[in-house]
Amino acid sequence: MKPRTLSLSLALAFALAPAGLVFAADNQLTAAEKSAGWELLFDGQSFKGWRGYKKPAMPDAGWETKDGTLRTVAKVKGSDIIFEKKFNDFELSWEWRVTTGGNNGVKYFVTEERASAPGHEYQMLDDVGHPDGKIGAHRQTAAFYDVLPPAADKPLKKPGEWNHSRIVVKGLKVEHWLNGKNVLTYELGSPEVKAGLAKSKFAKVAGFGDKIAGHIMLTYHQDECWYRNIKIRELK
Numbered sequence: 637m638k639p640r641t642l643s644l645s646l647a648l649a650f651a652l653a654p655a656g657l658v659f660a661a662d663n664q665l666t667a668a669e670k671s672a673g674w675e676l677l678f679d680g681q682s683f684k685g686w687r688g689y690k691k692p693a694m695p696d697a698g699w700e701t702k703d704g705t706l707r708t709v710a711k712v713k714g715s716d717i718i719f720e721k722k723f724n725d726f727e728l729s730w731e732w733r734v735t736t737g738g739n740n741g742v743k744y745f746v747t748e749e750r751a752s753a754p755g756h757e758y759q760m761l762d763d764v765g766h767p768d769g770k771i772g773a774h775r776q777t778a779a780f781y782d783v784l785p786p787a788a789d790k791p792l793k794k795p796g797e798w799n800h801s802r803i804v805v806k807g808l809k810v811e812h813w814l815n816g817k818n819v820l821t822y823e824l825g826s827p828e829v830k831a832g833l834a835k836s837k838f839a840k841v842a843g844f845g846d847k848i849a850g851h852i853m854l855t856y857h858q859d860e861c862w863y864r865n866i867k868i869r870e871l872k
Contacts, residue, residue, distance in 0.1 A: 662864050675867065680701075688718075707862045708859065722850055723868065725872070726870050727868065733862050735860045737766050737795070739859050741855045747848060758803055761776055774832070778820060782836040784829065791817050801814055829845060
């Protein structure tokens, strides 16, 4: 049997943690996480629970599972995918990496009822090597894409290295986290969000910016991107 490969962050955690603490291997939950209500959105080997956006099944191309990761296949006719279940108040956690010049994103509050702009996007980008990064911070990693920028001192890792991200939604409050740091907090319907929306490409999209129970989406942008340890817990 092939030995399980641990992520670097997990290996370091094992080395530095006090005796007795229990960690999960990639794409698994500890007993404590299960007790806290976490559920996996990716089991490490299949597309269980996922399908194409506005499609009954996964797209024919653009996605594969390999070596415990869910990844995009670049430069093919791929499309966005969504998790079938909808979420209202939640904490979403995942690890990701992109190649040099890479672009991807995780969307939430996703609805299939709009013709375009299905939901808010947590941007994932090579800020230096991708053209979007040069437009401004509102297009860079951990931004509420095209609406609000993250903190200038966000701890983004280099292309090819694993990042850990979180989105927390509770009521009208939304938080974007990157590698253990809260880099953006906004309130739906606030003057700040309204001003950002008015200047964005979503200014004329009816309902965009509203709180809804929606799907989680992984976007497809023709670039290679890897995901692992995608998990979520509903908040009450």
